[in-house]
Amino acid sequence: MKTSLKINGEVHDLDADSRTTLLDALRNHLDLTGTKKGCDHGQCGACTVIVNGRRINSCLSLACMHDGDEITTIEGLGQPGNLSDLQAAFVKHDGYQCGYCTPGQICSATAMLQEVKDGWPSHVSDSLTGTYDLTEAEISERMSGNLCRCAAYPNIVDAIRDAAGKVQS
Amino acid sequence: MKPFDYIRAEDTGHATSAAGQGATIIAGGTNLLDLMKLEVLQPDALIDINRLDLKQITEADGGLRIGALVTNSDLAADMRVRTDYPVLSEALLAGASGQLRNKATTAGNLLQRTRCYYFYDTAMPCNKREPGTGCQAMEGATRLHAILGGSDQCIATHPSDMAVAMRALAAVVEIEAANGETRHVPLSDFYLLPGDTPHIENVLRKGDLITAVILPAAPKGAQTYRKVRDRASYAFAMVSVAARIEMDGDTVKDAALAFGGIAPQPWRDADAENALIGKPATKETFNAVADILLKNADPKKDNAFKVPLARRTLIATLNELCGKDVA
Numbered sequence: 463m464k465t466s467l468k469i470n471g472e473v474h475d476l477d478a479d480s481r482t483t484l485l486d487a488l489r490n491h492l493d494l495t496g497t498k499k500g501c502d503h504g505q506c507g508a509c510t511v512i513v514n515g516r517r518i519n520s521c522l523s524l525a526c527m528h529d530g531d532e533i534t535t536i537e538g539l540g541q542p543g544n545l546s547d548l549q550a551a552f553v554k555h556d557g558y559q560c561g562y563c564t565p566g567q568i569c570s571a572t573a574m575l576q577e578v579k580d581g582w583p584s585h586v587s588d589s590l591t592g593t594y595d596l597t598e599a600e601i602s603e604r605m606s607g608n609l610c611r612c613a614a615y616p617n618i619v620d621a622i623r624d625a626a627g628k629v630q631s
Numbered sequence: 632m633k634p635f636d637y638i639r640a641e642d643t644g645h646a647t648s649a650a651g652q653g654a655t656i657i658a659g660g661t662n663l664l665d666l667m668k669l670e671v672l673q674p675d676a677l678i679d680i681n682r683l684d685l686k687q688i689t690e691a692d693g694g695l696r697i698g699a700l701v702t703n704s705d706l707a708a709d710m711r712v713r714t715d716y717p718v719l720s721e722a723l724l725a726g727a728s729g730q731l732r733n734k735a736t737t738a739g740n741l742l743q744r745t746r747c748y749y750f751y752d753t754a755m756p757c758n759k760r761e762p763g764t765g766c767q768a769m770e771g772a773t774r775l776h777a778i779l780g781g782s783d784q785c786i787a788t789h790p791s792d793m794a795v796a797m798r799a800l801a802a803v804v805e806i807e808a809a810n811g812e813t814r815h816v817p818l819s820d821f822y823l824l825p826g827d828t829p830h831i832e833n834v835l836r837k838g839d840l841i842t843a844v845i846l847p848a849a850p851k852g853a854q855t856y857r858k859v860r861d862r863a864s865y866a867f868a869m870v871s872v873a874a875r876i877e878m879d880g881d882t883v884k885d886a887a888l889a890f891g892g893i894a895p896q897p898w899r900d901a902d903a904e905n906a907l908i909g910k911p912a913t914k915e916t917f918n919a920v921a922d923i924l925l926k927n928a929d930p931k932k933d934n935a936f937k938v939p940l941a942r943r944t945l946i947a948t949l950n951e952l953c954g955k956d957v958a
Protein backbone atom coordinates (compact mmCIF):
# COMPACT_ATOMS: atom_id res chain seq x y z
CA MET A 463 0.00 0.00 0.00
CA LYS A 464 1.45 3.34 -1.04
CA THR A 465 0.47 6.05 1.42
CA SER A 466 1.55 9.65 1.74
CA LEU A 467 1.54 11.07 5.26
CA LYS A 468 2.30 14.65 6.25
CA ILE A 469 3.98 14.24 9.60
CA ASN A 470 5.14 17.25 11.61
CA GLY A 471 5.02 19.31 8.42
CA GLU A 472 7.05 16.93 6.28
CA VAL A 473 5.65 14.59 3.63
CA HIS A 474 6.61 10.94 4.05
CA ASP A 475 5.87 8.32 1.42
CA LEU A 476 5.19 4.97 2.94
CA ASP A 477 4.93 1.61 1.20
CA ALA A 478 3.77 -0.89 3.78
CA ASP A 479 1.50 -3.91 4.23
CA SER A 480 -2.15 -2.86 4.57
CA ARG A 481 -2.12 -4.26 8.13
CA THR A 482 0.36 -1.61 9.30
CA THR A 483 -1.19 0.58 11.95
CA LEU A 484 -0.40 4.27 12.04
CA LEU A 485 1.51 3.57 15.24
CA ASP A 486 3.70 0.90 13.65
CA ALA A 487 4.25 3.06 10.59
CA LEU A 488 5.55 5.89 12.78
CA ARG A 489 7.75 3.71 14.94
CA ASN A 490 8.94 0.95 12.62
CA HIS A 491 8.91 2.54 9.18
CA LEU A 492 9.56 6.22 9.81
CA ASP A 493 11.81 6.09 12.87
CA LEU A 494 9.54 8.38 14.86
CA THR A 495 9.79 6.39 18.08
CA GLY A 496 8.55 9.15 20.38
CA THR A 497 5.05 7.72 20.02
CA LYS A 498 4.79 4.69 22.30
CA LYS A 499 3.01 1.33 22.12
CA GLY A 500 1.39 0.28 25.38
CA CYS A 501 -1.66 -1.94 25.01
CA ASP A 502 -2.04 -1.80 21.19
CA HIS A 503 -5.83 -1.97 21.76
CA GLY A 504 -7.02 1.58 22.34
CA GLN A 505 -7.03 1.30 26.10
CA CYS A 506 -3.96 3.16 27.39
CA GLY A 507 -3.39 6.26 25.25
CA ALA A 508 0.42 5.85 24.99
CA CYS A 509 0.10 5.96 21.19
CA THR A 510 -1.88 9.22 21.06
CA VAL A 511 -1.07 11.46 18.09
CA ILE A 512 -2.90 14.42 16.61
CA VAL A 513 -4.47 13.86 13.17
CA ASN A 514 -5.99 16.84 11.37
CA GLY A 515 -6.18 18.62 14.73
CA ARG A 516 -7.82 15.76 16.65
CA ARG A 517 -6.19 13.41 19.16
CA ILE A 518 -6.56 9.73 18.28
CA ASN A 519 -5.12 6.36 19.30
CA SER A 520 -2.69 5.55 16.49
CA CYS A 521 -2.77 1.84 17.40
CA LEU A 522 -6.42 1.50 16.31
CA SER A 523 -6.00 3.13 12.91
CA LEU A 524 -4.44 1.81 9.73
CA ALA A 525 -1.69 3.91 8.14
CA CYS A 526 -3.27 3.46 4.70
CA MET A 527 -6.48 5.11 5.95
CA HIS A 528 -4.52 8.33 6.58
CA ASP A 529 -3.32 9.08 3.05
CA GLY A 530 -2.94 12.86 2.85
CA ASP A 531 -3.67 13.47 6.51
CA GLU A 532 -1.69 15.92 8.66
CA ILE A 533 -0.21 14.16 11.65
CA THR A 534 1.53 15.71 14.64
CA THR A 535 3.58 13.53 16.96
CA ILE A 536 5.47 14.41 20.13
CA GLU A 537 8.54 15.16 17.97
CA GLY A 538 6.56 17.81 16.12
CA LEU A 539 5.23 19.58 19.21
CA GLY A 540 8.68 20.72 20.30
CA GLN A 541 12.30 19.71 20.57
CA PRO A 542 14.96 20.20 23.27
CA GLY A 543 15.64 23.92 23.42
CA ASN A 544 12.29 24.66 21.87
CA LEU A 545 9.70 22.91 24.03
CA SER A 546 5.99 23.48 23.74
CA ASP A 547 4.24 24.96 26.80
CA LEU A 548 2.96 21.54 27.80
CA GLN A 549 6.33 19.85 27.33
CA ALA A 550 7.97 22.52 29.50
CA ALA A 551 5.23 22.22 32.11
CA PHE A 552 5.70 18.43 32.32
CA VAL A 553 9.43 18.98 32.96
CA LYS A 554 8.75 21.70 35.54
CA HIS A 555 6.12 19.67 37.43
CA ASP A 556 7.86 16.33 37.06
CA GLY A 557 4.77 14.98 35.29
CA TYR A 558 6.15 11.46 34.95
CA GLN A 559 8.23 8.78 36.53
CA CYS A 560 9.35 6.27 33.89
CA GLY A 561 8.19 8.58 31.09
CA TYR A 562 6.65 5.90 28.90
CA CYS A 563 3.16 7.40 28.87
CA THR A 564 4.45 10.97 28.59
CA PRO A 565 4.43 11.52 24.80
CA GLY A 566 0.85 10.27 24.70
CA GLN A 567 -0.12 12.41 27.68
CA ILE A 568 1.34 15.53 26.08
CA CYS A 569 -0.15 14.94 22.62
CA SER A 570 -3.50 14.19 24.24
CA ALA A 571 -3.36 17.26 26.50
CA THR A 572 -2.37 19.50 23.59
CA ALA A 573 -5.50 18.56 21.66
CA MET A 574 -7.62 18.45 24.83
CA LEU A 575 -6.84 22.12 25.57
CA GLN A 576 -8.09 22.98 22.10
CA GLU A 577 -11.31 21.02 22.75
CA VAL A 578 -11.86 23.11 25.88
CA LYS A 579 -11.21 26.30 23.88
CA ASP A 580 -13.75 25.09 21.35
CA GLY A 581 -16.29 24.83 24.17
CA TRP A 582 -16.68 21.04 24.24
CA PRO A 583 -18.31 19.85 27.47
CA SER A 584 -17.18 16.71 29.30
CA HIS A 585 -18.93 14.03 31.33
CA VAL A 586 -18.21 15.94 34.56
CA SER A 587 -19.24 19.40 33.34
CA ASP A 588 -22.14 20.97 35.24
CA SER A 589 -23.81 22.05 32.04
CA LEU A 590 -23.65 21.01 28.40
CA THR A 591 -23.42 24.64 27.33
CA GLY A 592 -21.12 27.39 28.55
CA THR A 593 -17.40 27.59 29.14
CA TYR A 594 -15.36 25.13 31.12
CA ASP A 595 -12.72 25.73 33.75
CA LEU A 596 -9.95 23.21 33.92
CA THR A 597 -10.58 21.97 37.42
CA GLU A 598 -8.87 18.82 38.58
CA ALA A 599 -12.07 16.87 37.94
CA GLU A 600 -12.32 18.23 34.40
CA ILE A 601 -8.69 17.40 33.61
CA SER A 602 -8.98 13.90 35.05
CA GLU A 603 -12.10 13.17 33.04
CA ARG A 604 -10.84 14.69 29.80
CA MET A 605 -7.51 12.84 30.16
CA SER A 606 -9.02 9.50 31.22
CA GLY A 607 -7.93 7.91 27.93
CA ASN A 608 -4.29 8.27 29.02
CA LEU A 609 -3.25 5.81 31.68
CA CYS A 610 -0.04 6.21 33.67
CA ARG A 611 1.26 2.95 35.09
CA CYS A 612 3.51 4.93 37.45
CA ALA A 613 0.47 6.90 38.67
CA ALA A 614 2.13 10.27 38.20
CA TYR A 615 -1.38 11.69 37.87
CA PRO A 616 -1.14 14.52 40.45
CA ASN A 617 1.86 16.03 38.70
CA ILE A 618 0.37 15.43 35.26
CA VAL A 619 -2.72 17.36 36.31
CA ASP A 620 -0.55 20.17 37.74
CA ALA A 621 1.47 20.37 34.54
CA ILE A 622 -1.66 20.60 32.41
CA ARG A 623 -3.23 23.25 34.65
CA ASP A 624 -0.03 25.24 34.53
CA ALA A 625 0.23 25.07 30.78
CA ALA A 626 -3.42 26.02 30.47
CA GLY A 627 -2.58 29.14 32.48
CA LYS A 628 -5.03 28.28 35.23
CA VAL A 629 -2.82 27.21 38.10
CA GLN A 630 -3.60 29.05 41.31
CA SER A 631 -0.48 29.17 43.45
CA MET B 632 -3.86 -9.84 11.99
CA LYS B 633 -4.66 -11.87 8.88
CA PRO B 634 -3.75 -10.20 5.57
CA PHE B 635 -6.57 -8.37 3.79
CA ASP B 636 -7.15 -6.22 0.71
CA TYR B 637 -7.76 -2.57 1.39
CA ILE B 638 -10.23 -0.68 -0.81
CA ARG B 639 -11.22 2.97 -0.44
CA ALA B 640 -14.87 3.65 -1.28
CA GLU B 641 -15.44 6.30 -3.98
CA ASP B 642 -19.17 6.64 -3.30
CA THR B 643 -21.92 4.82 -1.41
CA GLY B 644 -22.64 2.57 -4.41
CA HIS B 645 -19.02 1.45 -4.46
CA ALA B 646 -19.19 0.76 -0.71
CA THR B 647 -22.37 -1.32 -0.91
CA SER B 648 -21.19 -3.30 -3.95
CA ALA B 649 -17.84 -4.10 -2.29
CA ALA B 650 -19.64 -5.02 0.92
CA GLY B 651 -22.09 -7.11 -1.14
CA GLN B 652 -19.10 -9.03 -2.48
CA GLY B 653 -17.95 -9.76 1.05
CA ALA B 654 -15.72 -6.84 2.04
CA THR B 655 -16.10 -5.59 5.61
CA ILE B 656 -16.91 -1.93 6.06
CA ILE B 657 -14.42 0.03 8.16
CA ALA B 658 -15.30 3.42 9.65
CA GLY B 659 -13.40 4.63 12.73
CA GLY B 660 -11.88 1.18 13.07
CA THR B 661 -11.83 1.39 16.87
CA ASN B 662 -13.84 -1.80 17.29
CA LEU B 663 -13.09 -3.64 14.06
CA LEU B 664 -9.28 -3.33 14.23
CA ASP B 665 -9.31 -4.29 17.90
CA LEU B 666 -11.14 -7.52 16.97
CA MET B 667 -8.98 -8.11 13.87
CA LYS B 668 -5.78 -7.89 15.92
CA LEU B 669 -7.13 -10.67 18.13
CA GLU B 670 -8.29 -12.56 15.02
CA VAL B 671 -11.81 -12.68 16.40
CA LEU B 672 -12.69 -11.20 13.02
CA GLN B 673 -10.68 -12.09 9.92
CA PRO B 674 -12.02 -10.19 6.92
CA ASP B 675 -10.43 -10.85 3.50
CA ALA B 676 -11.08 -7.28 2.43
CA LEU B 677 -11.85 -3.94 4.04
CA ILE B 678 -13.87 -1.24 2.34
CA ASP B 679 -12.90 2.10 3.90
CA ILE B 680 -15.87 4.49 3.88
CA ASN B 681 -14.14 7.40 5.61
CA ARG B 682 -13.97 9.61 2.50
CA LEU B 683 -17.70 9.38 1.83
CA ASP B 684 -19.86 12.43 2.32
CA LEU B 685 -21.68 11.11 5.39
CA LYS B 686 -20.28 13.55 7.95
CA GLN B 687 -23.05 16.12 8.15
CA ILE B 688 -25.65 16.74 10.83
CA THR B 689 -28.60 18.38 9.09
CA GLU B 690 -32.07 19.45 10.11
CA ALA B 691 -34.73 17.17 8.63
CA ASP B 692 -38.50 16.95 9.25
CA GLY B 693 -38.20 18.93 12.47
CA GLY B 694 -35.53 16.58 13.75
CA LEU B 695 -31.90 15.83 12.93
CA ARG B 696 -30.30 13.61 10.34
CA ILE B 697 -26.93 12.42 11.62
CA GLY B 698 -24.60 11.14 8.90
CA ALA B 699 -23.17 7.68 9.55
CA LEU B 700 -19.62 9.05 9.72
CA VAL B 701 -20.29 11.86 12.19
CA THR B 702 -17.83 11.19 14.99
CA ASN B 703 -19.00 10.64 18.55
CA SER B 704 -17.07 13.82 19.50
CA ASP B 705 -18.73 15.98 16.87
CA LEU B 706 -22.16 14.61 17.70
CA ALA B 707 -21.73 15.22 21.44
CA ALA B 708 -20.49 18.77 20.79
CA ASP B 709 -23.17 19.74 18.26
CA MET B 710 -25.11 22.63 19.79
CA ARG B 711 -28.49 21.33 18.52
CA VAL B 712 -27.82 17.98 20.16
CA ARG B 713 -26.63 19.61 23.38
CA THR B 714 -29.74 21.75 23.70
CA ASP B 715 -32.52 19.60 22.16
CA TYR B 716 -31.24 16.05 22.76
CA PRO B 717 -29.04 16.40 25.86
CA VAL B 718 -29.49 12.73 26.76
CA LEU B 719 -27.54 11.90 23.59
CA SER B 720 -24.64 14.27 24.33
CA GLU B 721 -24.48 12.95 27.88
CA ALA B 722 -24.46 9.32 26.75
CA LEU B 723 -21.71 9.97 24.22
CA LEU B 724 -19.58 11.87 26.73
CA ALA B 725 -19.98 9.00 29.21
CA GLY B 726 -18.51 6.55 26.69
CA ALA B 727 -14.92 5.60 25.83
CA SER B 728 -12.24 8.35 25.87
CA GLY B 729 -11.54 11.64 24.11
CA GLN B 730 -9.25 9.90 21.62
CA LEU B 731 -11.71 7.12 20.85
CA ARG B 732 -14.68 9.47 20.47
CA ASN B 733 -12.70 11.39 17.87
CA LYS B 734 -12.55 8.25 15.70
CA ALA B 735 -15.72 6.38 16.68
CA THR B 736 -18.54 7.03 14.22
CA THR B 737 -22.31 7.01 14.60
CA ALA B 738 -22.83 3.82 12.56
CA GLY B 739 -19.76 2.10 14.00
CA ASN B 740 -20.96 2.80 17.51
CA LEU B 741 -24.37 1.23 16.79
CA LEU B 742 -22.64 -1.84 15.34
CA GLN B 743 -19.88 -2.32 17.92
CA ARG B 744 -19.69 -5.88 19.19
CA THR B 745 -20.17 -7.13 22.72
CA ARG B 746 -17.39 -6.92 25.30
CA CYS B 747 -18.09 -10.49 26.56
CA TYR B 748 -14.67 -11.80 27.60
CA TYR B 749 -15.22 -15.12 25.82
CA PHE B 750 -16.22 -13.50 22.56
CA TYR B 751 -12.76 -11.87 22.63
CA ASP B 752 -10.92 -15.05 23.57
CA THR B 753 -10.62 -17.32 20.53
CA ALA B 754 -9.58 -20.24 22.74
CA MET B 755 -13.05 -20.29 24.33
CA PRO B 756 -16.36 -21.60 23.03
CA CYS B 757 -18.71 -18.81 21.99
CA ASN B 758 -21.92 -19.15 19.98
CA LYS B 759 -21.72 -15.56 18.83
CA ARG B 760 -18.20 -15.85 17.45
CA GLU B 761 -18.48 -19.46 16.28
CA PRO B 762 -22.09 -20.66 16.09
CA GLY B 763 -22.69 -24.01 17.70
CA THR B 764 -19.58 -24.09 19.88
CA GLY B 765 -21.40 -23.31 23.11
CA CYS B 766 -21.40 -20.39 25.51
CA GLN B 767 -18.60 -20.15 28.03
CA ALA B 768 -20.41 -17.39 29.93
CA MET B 769 -23.16 -19.75 31.10
CA GLU B 770 -20.80 -21.27 33.67
CA GLY B 771 -18.25 -18.47 33.63
CA ALA B 772 -17.70 -14.86 34.63
CA THR B 773 -20.78 -12.79 33.91
CA ARG B 774 -20.24 -9.38 35.47
CA LEU B 775 -20.78 -7.69 32.10
CA HIS B 776 -23.69 -9.88 31.06
CA ALA B 777 -27.41 -9.52 30.51
CA ILE B 778 -30.17 -10.04 33.04
CA LEU B 779 -32.94 -9.48 30.48
CA GLY B 780 -33.42 -10.66 26.90
CA GLY B 781 -30.72 -13.34 26.85
CA SER B 782 -31.16 -16.94 25.73
CA ASP B 783 -29.56 -20.23 26.70
CA GLN B 784 -27.25 -19.68 23.72
CA CYS B 785 -25.94 -16.22 24.65
CA ILE B 786 -26.30 -13.62 27.40
CA ALA B 787 -23.95 -10.97 26.04
CA THR B 788 -24.83 -7.30 26.43
CA HIS B 789 -24.68 -4.61 23.78
CA PRO B 790 -22.05 -2.20 25.12
CA SER B 791 -23.03 1.11 23.47
CA ASP B 792 -24.02 4.15 25.50
CA MET B 793 -25.02 6.17 22.43
CA ALA B 794 -27.50 3.55 21.25
CA VAL B 795 -29.30 3.61 24.61
CA ALA B 796 -29.91 7.34 24.31
CA MET B 797 -30.98 6.93 20.68
CA ARG B 798 -33.44 4.23 21.70
CA ALA B 799 -35.02 6.59 24.24
CA LEU B 800 -35.22 9.22 21.48
CA ALA B 801 -36.95 6.81 19.05
CA ALA B 802 -34.19 7.12 16.45
CA VAL B 803 -34.49 5.60 12.99
CA VAL B 804 -31.61 3.98 11.06
CA GLU B 805 -31.25 4.86 7.36
CA ILE B 806 -29.77 2.02 5.30
CA GLU B 807 -28.63 1.87 1.69
CA ALA B 808 -28.65 -1.61 0.15
CA ALA B 809 -26.40 -3.00 -2.56
CA ASN B 810 -29.24 -2.56 -5.10
CA GLY B 811 -29.20 1.18 -4.37
CA GLU B 812 -32.47 1.20 -2.44
CA THR B 813 -32.76 3.09 0.83
CA ARG B 814 -34.88 1.84 3.73
CA HIS B 815 -35.58 3.14 7.21
CA VAL B 816 -35.63 0.89 10.27
CA PRO B 817 -36.63 2.20 13.70
CA LEU B 818 -33.89 1.46 16.23
CA SER B 819 -36.54 -0.48 18.18
CA ASP B 820 -36.60 -3.03 15.31
CA PHE B 821 -32.94 -2.81 14.36
CA TYR B 822 -31.36 -5.16 16.89
CA LEU B 823 -32.29 -8.84 17.20
CA LEU B 824 -32.37 -10.81 20.43
CA PRO B 825 -29.93 -13.74 20.55
CA GLY B 826 -32.43 -16.63 20.66
CA ASP B 827 -30.86 -19.55 18.81
CA THR B 828 -28.84 -17.27 16.51
CA PRO B 829 -26.69 -15.00 18.69
CA HIS B 830 -24.32 -14.39 15.76
CA ILE B 831 -27.09 -12.48 13.96
CA GLU B 832 -27.29 -9.21 15.87
CA ASN B 833 -29.33 -6.91 13.69
CA VAL B 834 -31.46 -6.67 10.55
CA LEU B 835 -28.61 -5.61 8.24
CA ARG B 836 -28.11 -7.77 5.16
CA LYS B 837 -24.93 -8.38 3.21
CA GLY B 838 -24.01 -5.22 1.33
CA ASP B 839 -26.03 -2.88 3.53
CA LEU B 840 -24.47 0.47 4.43
CA ILE B 841 -25.86 2.60 7.22
CA THR B 842 -25.96 6.12 5.80
CA ALA B 843 -27.56 8.03 8.69
CA VAL B 844 -29.45 7.95 11.95
CA ILE B 845 -32.52 10.15 12.10
CA LEU B 846 -33.82 11.72 15.30
CA PRO B 847 -37.45 12.79 15.35
CA ALA B 848 -38.33 16.32 16.47
CA ALA B 849 -36.99 17.13 19.93
CA PRO B 850 -39.34 15.68 22.53
CA LYS B 851 -40.81 17.74 25.35
CA GLY B 852 -39.68 17.43 28.93
CA ALA B 853 -36.41 16.77 30.70
CA GLN B 854 -33.78 14.26 29.61
CA THR B 855 -30.82 12.64 31.30
CA TYR B 856 -28.35 9.78 30.98
CA ARG B 857 -27.15 8.04 34.11
CA LYS B 858 -24.36 5.48 33.83
CA VAL B 859 -23.09 3.26 36.63
CA ARG B 860 -19.75 1.55 36.06
CA ASP B 861 -16.84 -0.03 37.89
CA ARG B 862 -14.81 3.18 37.86
CA ALA B 863 -15.85 6.79 37.40
CA SER B 864 -14.53 7.15 33.87
CA TYR B 865 -13.50 5.16 30.82
CA ALA B 866 -15.44 1.97 31.56
CA PHE B 867 -18.44 0.22 30.06
CA ALA B 868 -21.81 0.47 31.79
CA MET B 869 -22.88 -2.02 34.41
CA VAL B 870 -26.29 -0.36 34.25
CA SER B 871 -27.29 2.80 32.45
CA VAL B 872 -30.57 4.62 31.99
CA ALA B 873 -31.50 7.10 29.27
CA ALA B 874 -34.68 8.82 30.31
CA ARG B 875 -37.02 11.48 29.09
CA ILE B 876 -39.87 12.66 31.32
CA GLU B 877 -42.53 15.27 30.69
CA MET B 878 -44.37 16.32 33.82
CA ASP B 879 -47.78 17.91 34.27
CA GLY B 880 -47.74 19.19 37.83
CA ASP B 881 -47.04 16.13 39.95
CA THR B 882 -48.18 13.72 37.27
CA VAL B 883 -45.96 12.12 34.66
CA LYS B 884 -47.44 13.16 31.34
CA ASP B 885 -45.09 11.29 29.01
CA ALA B 886 -41.97 9.18 29.43
CA ALA B 887 -39.36 7.14 27.61
CA LEU B 888 -36.93 4.86 29.44
CA ALA B 889 -34.08 2.96 27.81
CA PHE B 890 -31.50 0.82 29.59
CA GLY B 891 -27.92 -0.19 28.85
CA GLY B 892 -25.68 -2.86 30.36
CA ILE B 893 -28.51 -5.24 31.20
CA ALA B 894 -29.62 -6.70 27.87
CA PRO B 895 -28.39 -7.80 24.43
CA GLN B 896 -29.72 -4.55 22.98
CA PRO B 897 -30.65 -1.10 24.29
CA TRP B 898 -33.68 -2.13 26.32
CA ARG B 899 -37.11 -0.52 26.41
CA ASP B 900 -40.18 -1.95 28.08
CA ALA B 901 -43.51 -0.45 27.03
CA ASP B 902 -45.30 -1.97 30.03
CA ALA B 903 -42.86 -0.31 32.42
CA GLU B 904 -43.31 3.03 30.66
CA ASN B 905 -47.09 2.65 30.75
CA ALA B 906 -46.89 2.13 34.50
CA LEU B 907 -45.33 5.59 34.70
CA ILE B 908 -47.30 7.62 32.16
CA GLY B 909 -50.34 9.33 33.64
CA LYS B 910 -49.34 8.36 37.17
CA PRO B 911 -48.33 10.55 40.11
CA ALA B 912 -44.57 10.78 40.60
CA THR B 913 -44.45 8.85 43.84
CA LYS B 914 -42.34 6.18 45.43
CA GLU B 915 -45.11 3.63 44.79
CA THR B 916 -45.25 4.48 41.10
CA PHE B 917 -41.48 4.30 40.67
CA ASN B 918 -41.28 0.96 42.44
CA ALA B 919 -44.10 -0.40 40.31
CA VAL B 920 -42.19 0.64 37.17
CA ALA B 921 -39.06 -1.13 38.43
CA ASP B 922 -41.09 -4.25 39.34
CA ILE B 923 -42.41 -4.52 35.81
CA LEU B 924 -39.03 -3.82 34.21
CA LEU B 925 -37.28 -6.50 36.27
CA LYS B 926 -40.11 -9.03 36.44
CA ASN B 927 -38.39 -11.41 33.99
CA ALA B 928 -34.83 -10.76 35.16
CA ASP B 929 -32.79 -13.96 34.90
CA PRO B 930 -29.38 -13.21 36.38
CA LYS B 931 -26.37 -15.46 36.96
CA LYS B 932 -24.32 -15.43 40.15
CA ASP B 933 -21.89 -12.69 39.07
CA ASN B 934 -24.45 -10.29 37.67
CA ALA B 935 -27.24 -10.74 40.21
CA PHE B 936 -26.21 -7.34 41.58
CA LYS B 937 -27.62 -5.76 38.43
CA VAL B 938 -31.20 -6.47 39.51
CA PRO B 939 -31.11 -4.17 42.57
CA LEU B 940 -28.67 -1.84 40.79
CA ALA B 941 -31.04 -1.39 37.84
CA ARG B 942 -33.90 -0.65 40.25
CA ARG B 943 -31.90 1.94 42.19
CA THR B 944 -30.47 3.55 39.09
CA LEU B 945 -33.94 3.81 37.58
CA ILE B 946 -35.44 5.30 40.74
CA ALA B 947 -32.58 7.78 41.13
CA THR B 948 -33.09 8.86 37.52
CA LEU B 949 -36.84 9.25 37.96
CA ASN B 950 -36.31 11.27 41.15
CA GLU B 951 -33.95 13.56 39.29
CA LEU B 952 -36.22 14.12 36.30
CA CYS B 953 -39.45 14.40 38.24
CA GLY B 954 -37.83 16.91 40.58
CA LYS B 955 -38.59 14.61 43.50
CA ASP B 956 -36.82 12.81 46.24
CA VAL B 957 -39.09 9.90 46.96
CA ALA B 958 -36.58 7.07 47.20
Ligand SMILES: Cc1cc2nc3c(=O)[nH]c(=O)nc-3n(C[C@H](O)[C@H](O)[C@H](O)COP(=O)(O)OP(=O)(O)OC[C@H]3O[C@@H](n4cnc5c(N)ncnc54)[C@H](O)[C@@H]3O)c2cc1C
Nearest residue numbers: 658659660661662663726727735736739740742791792841
Ligand atom coordinates in the same frame (compact mmCIF):
# COMPACT_ATOMS: atom_id res chain seq x y z
C1 LIG C 1 -10.90 1.02 25.30
C2 LIG C 1 -12.27 1.24 24.75
C3 LIG C 1 -13.28 1.73 25.58
C4 LIG C 1 -14.55 1.95 25.08
N1 LIG C 1 -15.54 2.39 25.92
C5 LIG C 1 -16.80 2.57 25.43
C6 LIG C 1 -17.85 3.00 26.28
O1 LIG C 1 -17.66 3.25 27.48
N2 LIG C 1 -19.09 3.15 25.75
C7 LIG C 1 -19.34 2.90 24.43
O2 LIG C 1 -20.48 3.06 24.01
N3 LIG C 1 -18.37 2.48 23.61
C8 LIG C 1 -17.12 2.31 24.08
N4 LIG C 1 -16.13 1.86 23.24
C9 LIG C 1 -16.49 1.41 21.90
C10 LIG C 1 -16.49 2.50 20.85
O3 LIG C 1 -17.58 3.37 21.09
C11 LIG C 1 -16.63 1.80 19.51
O4 LIG C 1 -15.41 1.12 19.24
C12 LIG C 1 -16.92 2.76 18.37
O5 LIG C 1 -18.11 3.46 18.59
C13 LIG C 1 -17.01 2.02 17.06
O6 LIG C 1 -17.12 2.96 16.00
P1 LIG C 1 -16.11 2.92 14.77
O7 LIG C 1 -16.54 3.95 13.80
O8 LIG C 1 -14.70 2.98 15.22
O9 LIG C 1 -16.46 1.47 14.21
P2 LIG C 1 -15.60 0.42 13.36
O10 LIG C 1 -14.66 -0.28 14.25
O11 LIG C 1 -15.07 1.06 12.14
O12 LIG C 1 -16.78 -0.55 12.92
C14 LIG C 1 -17.56 -1.28 13.84
C15 LIG C 1 -18.52 -2.16 13.05
O13 LIG C 1 -19.46 -1.37 12.36
C16 LIG C 1 -19.46 -1.66 10.97
N5 LIG C 1 -19.75 -0.39 10.30
C17 LIG C 1 -19.18 0.81 10.57
N6 LIG C 1 -19.78 1.79 9.85
C18 LIG C 1 -20.75 1.19 9.12
C19 LIG C 1 -21.73 1.68 8.19
N7 LIG C 1 -21.82 2.99 7.88
N8 LIG C 1 -22.59 0.80 7.64
C20 LIG C 1 -22.52 -0.53 7.95
N9 LIG C 1 -21.60 -1.04 8.81
C21 LIG C 1 -20.74 -0.20 9.39
C22 LIG C 1 -18.11 -2.26 10.70
O14 LIG C 1 -18.15 -3.13 9.60
C23 LIG C 1 -17.85 -2.99 11.99
O15 LIG C 1 -18.47 -4.24 11.97
C24 LIG C 1 -14.83 1.67 23.71
C25 LIG C 1 -13.82 1.21 22.88
C26 LIG C 1 -12.55 0.99 23.37
C27 LIG C 1 -11.48 0.49 22.44
Ligand code: SF4
Nearest residue numbers: 747757758766785786
Ligand atom coordinates in the same frame (compact mmCIF):
# COMPACT_ATOMS: atom_id res chain seq x y z
S1 SF4 D 1 -22.46 -14.73 26.21
FE1 SF4 D 1 -22.60 -14.72 23.98
S2 SF4 D 1 -20.73 -13.65 23.38
FE2 SF4 D 1 -20.38 -14.39 25.49
S3 SF4 D 1 -19.51 -16.48 25.32
FE3 SF4 D 1 -21.72 -16.71 25.42
S4 SF4 D 1 -22.28 -16.81 23.24
FE4 SF4 D 1 -20.28 -15.86 23.30
Ligand code: FES
Nearest residue numbers: 500501502507521
Ligand atom coordinates in the same frame (compact mmCIF):
# COMPACT_ATOMS: atom_id res chain seq x y z
S1 FES E 1 -1.10 1.61 22.51
FE1 FES E 1 -2.75 2.64 21.61
S2 FES E 1 -4.07 2.99 23.27
FE2 FES E 1 -2.55 1.70 24.16
Ligand code: FES
Nearest residue numbers: 559561610611612
Ligand atom coordinates in the same frame (compact mmCIF):
# COMPACT_ATOMS: atom_id res chain seq x y z
S1 FES F 1 5.33 7.92 33.85
FE1 FES F 1 5.50 5.77 33.83
S2 FES F 1 3.64 5.21 32.84
FE2 FES F 1 3.34 7.30 33.21
